[in-house]
Amino acid sequence: MRIDLHCHSTASDGTDTPAELVRAAAAAGLDVVAVTDHDTTRGHAEALAALPEGLALVTGAELSCRWTEPGADPAGGISTHMLAYLFDPEEPALLAERELVRDDRVPRARAMVERLRELGVGVTWEQVARIAGDGSVGRPHVATALVELGVVASVDEAFTGDWLADRGRVWVPKHETDPLEAIRLVKAAGGVTVLAHPAAAKRGRTLPESAIAAMAEAGLDGIEVDHMDHDRATRARLRGLAAELGLLTTGSSDYHGTRKTCVLGENLTDPEVYGEIIRRAWGAFPVPGAGGSSAA
Structure with a gap:
């Protein structure tokens, strides 16, 4: 198998x-x-x-x-x-916890977009939302936006201290x-x-x-x-x-x-x-x- x-x-x-x-x-x-x-x-x-x-x-x-x-x-x-x-x-306690984590993803992604814009990177929330589509928005969608803009060559390159890695320049904590x-x-x-x-x-x-x-x-x-x-x-x-x-x-x-x-x-x-x-x-x-x- x-x-x-x-x-x-x-x-x-x-x-x-x-x-x-x-x-x-x-x-x-x-x-x-x-x-x-x-x-x-x-x-x-x-x-x-x-x-x-x-x-x-x-x-x-x-x-x-x-x-x-x-x-x-x-x-x-x-x-x-x-x-x-x-x-x-459908188990209530696990479902409630998953919803807490998932619901915190949007304000977190928005905050990362704002930090990028403060650094002079022209990413927009509309761009990230388009990339995420109906999916649960996360750092990979922000990373893909950076690739689209030519800021980095790949999604992996976005996950560094310069950008999206934990405690990187534009990292924002979430629940x-x-x-x-x-x-x-x-x-x-x-x-x-x-x-x-x-x-x-x-x-x-x-x-x-x-x-x-x-x-x-x-x-x-x-x-x-x-x-x-x-x-x-x-x-x-x-x-x-x-x-x-x-x-x-x-x-x-x-x-x-x-x-x-x-x-x-x-x-x-x-x-x-x-x-x-x-x-x-x-x-x-x-x-x-x-x-x-x-x-x-």
């Missing part, structure tokens, strides 16, 4: 619609794909309606979190992403969930939690192993090891840490369509690990494809 458990659509910051995403996953030879848009499940219905025969869909989301050491200033915490799989999307609370909420909604790309140093500061240990103690199920932002040595270190902490290890593409260079199926999850994720979940279950819609 070929299993990719981390993909984004236009419901957040990908460039493929949910329908296009599942069709592309089938064309790439995947057997299982997860739709994990940022802080939203809005793309699930469209993905399900278009799900091709032979492809199973894992519903999920990538939750925006911030790790803060006990007693430290939250503003100095570390941005952390939590993959949540197969939870009940983010404490990861221990995120684990509790997802578990209560019947879901499974996997820490996304925990050692992706080019994104900013990474979590200390003590933080991952604290999350494991709180019920974290796994960590994403095989990821484009982890080199061979980092993957080996994370596998060792996962073994010490009794955590599952996953592999995923973190596909964003044309917004990133990664391709569907670039990294995969072991079928036995996938089976264990299914076994632990009770909020929802993978949906097998039944042909789906052929509409573009």
Whole structure:
């Protein structure tokens, strides 16, 4: 089985619609794909309606979190992403928290646009809103605006201290969930939690192993090891840490369509690990494809 458990659509910051995403996953030879848009499940219905025969869909989301050491200033915490799989999307407490995070994205993006304009960059809110479309607006949409204006050559180049990286010149904080609370909420909604790309140093500061240990103690199920932002040595270190902490290890593409260079199926999850994720979940279950819609 070929299993990719981390993909984004236009419901957040990908460039493929949910329908296009599942069709592309089938064309790439995947057997299982997860739709994990940022802080939203809005793309699930469209993905399900278009799900091709032979492809199973894992519903999920990538939750925006911030790790803060006990007693430290939250503003100095570390941005952390939590993959949540197969939870009940209507569970009230988790839904309310996702809405808090999602609703804070618009004022945050507007504030980043204003900071850019103060620096003499001619980006506008109308431009960012056009790029985001119906998706949950985020930094990648602002980054794409910078690419359109020729300020940077790629979205990745926008995520530096000069621009959008954490505590960069135009970075603006937003509401983010404490990861221990995120684990509790997802578990209560019947879901499974996997820490996304925990050692992706080019994104900013990474979590200390003590933080991952604290999350494991709180019920974290796994960590994403095989990821484009982890080199061979980092993957080996994370596998060792996962073994010490009794955590599952996953592999995923973190596909964003044309917004990133990664391709569907670039990294995969072991079928036995996938089976264990299914076994632990009770909020929802993978949906097998039944042909789906052929509409573009």
